[in-house]
Amino acid sequence: MIIVTGGAGMIGSNIIKALNRRNITNILVVDDFKNGKKFRNLVDLDISDYLDRNDFLLKITANKKTLGQIDAIFHEGACAVTTEWDGHYMMLNNYEYSKKLLHYSLEYKIPFLYASSSATYGKKKVFIENKEYEGAINIYGYSKQQFDNYVRKIWETSKINNEKLSQITGFRYFNVYGPHEQHKNSMASIIFHFNRQINSGETLKIFEGSKKFQRDFVYVEDVAEVNLWFMKNKISGIFNVGTGKATSFYNIAKTMVEYYGKGEIETIPFPEHLKDSYQSFTEANLTKLRSIGCKHKFKTVKEGILEYMKIINRK
Structure with missing residues (x-):
């Protein structure tokens, strides 16, 4: 069995879709259906079971063997609202929950592939997966940065003690866009919002x-394929997942106007509340990803937008 936390979210559901393409259907989805509209991301997918995130945590902490044989855990579940400033909630949800799941995976030698974020880099201009280039500027980024550091400490301790650990792989996602992001509201990609604006006149x-x-905009199906490459190759580490090329928001808007053959671009004031916690530039350095043999070819922004528009506007 494969477990996907956050399985009803954008990245989680696209990982399930990629697994289904490989005829893998013995999948346990873990999520929080407080937003019931997320069911739409699962309705066309083939899974074996669903568990609420809290019930899942109780199962793995109270009676650890009830879930049976687990081949891999994709831990995509998190609060990804970058404007959320409730630090208690963010650290409990993104950090403490992840630690418990990580230790469960280590105890039973389960490959653990988890979502980190490019938000760990903050306003730094070099995007290399080393601590000296990190500096989160919001509590979301900090929660991800601290979990990465927690993983690093486990690696360091195991090295000192000469222990062999099961796979732990963190993915620093850049600006992910694509199918199944409609439930994210304000956190959906600018591409999703541009599409809605054009269709609404x-x-x-x-x-x-x-x-x-x-920003470095990366198509969600590429993200899913990279996850599955690592599941197959069982390589540990923290890796950037992006195209390696930044694109301006203005050029994204121009691409959308060209695609539709209509639409006007309007400039609005930059929100005051974002000024100290906004990443104005991101661009994944893919040196580490390529060095371990992952040759996945990422779609350009234009290629990704063209594919996404065909899917999202399908009647």
């Missing part, structure tokens, strides 16, 4: 300075 709204704001 609105102008495409970008912040002042958006020609200078550049």
Whole structure:
């Protein structure tokens, strides 16, 4: 059996979709259906069972063997709202929960593949998976940075004690976009929002300075394929997952206008509450990913947008 936490989310459900393409269906989805609309991300997928995130945690801490043979855990579940400032909630949800699941995986030698984030880099301009390049600027990024550091300490301790650990792989996702993000509301990608604005006859709204704001936008199906490559090859480490090329928000808007053959771009003031906690530039350094043999070819932003628009606008 394979477990996918956050399995009803965008990345989790696309990992399940990629598993289904490989005829893997013995999948336990762990999620929180407080937002019941997320069921739509699972309705066309083939899974064996579903568990609420709290019930799942009780099972692995109270009676550890009830779940049977587990071949891998994809830990995608987290609070990914970068504007959330409830630090108690964020650390409990993203850090403490992840630690418990990690130790369960280590105890039973289960490959553990988890979602980190490019938010760990903050406003740094070099995106290499080393501590000196990290510096989160919001509590979401800090929760991810601290879990990465916790994993590093486990690796260091095992090295000192000459212990052989099961696989632990962290993925520093950059700006992921694509199918199954509609439930994310304000946290959905700018591409999702541009599509909605054009279809509603609105102008495409970008912040002042958006020609200078550049992010590494990565298509969600590429993210899923990288996850499965690591499951197959059982390589541990923390790796960037992005295209390696930054694109401005303005150019994204232009691509959308060109695709539809209509639409106007409107500049709006940059929100005050984001000024100290906003990453204006991200670009994945893929040296480490390529060095271990992962040759996956990421879609360009234009290729990803064209594929995404065909899916999201399908009647």
